[in-house]
Amino acid sequence: MSTTYATLEIERKGSVATLWMNRPEVLNAFNEELIRDLAGACAELDADDSVRVVVLAGRGKHFSAGADLNWMQRASGYSEAENxxxxxxxxxxxxxxxxxxxxxxxxIxxxxxxxxxGLAAACDMAVAADNAVFSTSEVKFGIIPAVISPYVLRAIGPRHALRYFQSAERIDAEQARAIGLVNEVVALDQLDAGVASIVEPLLAGGPKAQQAAKQLIAAVAGKPIDAAVAEETATRIARQRATDEAKDGISAFxxxxPPAWLA
Structure with missing residues (x-):
């Protein structure tokens, strides 16, 4: 049984959970409540072993227009400590x-x-409809995309970030794919099918191995390829091979x- 959230809906279909931001009247813009609900729902779904893949989506015509204007107005009156x-x-x-x-x-x-x-970049993967548009628009309001920056930089790299963090230009779906912000672009009426085309192969993999793969990327990304990284990778594969999941996966092949996670 899922927790009830004021600004979100969780839709479950088999082992896939879709986390729907549900403030379409304000284009799923953030306020304090949506941020709190997103954090709670992520923790809930992460702890649920029956969930294999999480899809983040927005109800209505838009994924998320960013910060709610009322929230921004309140924040403009905060002290530095409150901010x-x-x-x-x-x-x-x-x-x-x-x-x-x-x-x-x-x-998206x-x-x-x-x-x-930032939400799009914080997810492991992103599928965008051909009408999607992105922007790190903060400088237009005299602020900076600070909190989202680690995730956007991970996706597009510092060279593109130097442009878009300062220009706040709109980025269409095809340009977003070209710079690495999204993985796939599909027609709007094919958006669910585009997501499903990624979900299907994900469900075939071992869940513990996928978790270890995410941790592996975090451990070695950006590091020099030296003896320390070589030792890190050797240690990680040795540890993974010793797991029950790996033993079953190799035996199943x-x-x-089918391996146990597909049985």
């Missing part, structure tokens, strides 16, 4: 989403602006049967 506390809550939510132990996919249509771009 720091507020930003830490947002940062913690993005960290919870990015750090989930299972694959995450952003399902329409606007994915500011924090919406040799015996031409």
């Amino acid at each position: 720091l506390a507020d930003a830490r809550i947002f940062a913690s939510m993005l960290q919870a989403l990015s750090g989930m132990s299972k694959p995450t996919i952003a399902r 249509q329409g606007a994915a602006l500011g924090g919406g771009t 040799l015996e031409k049967r």
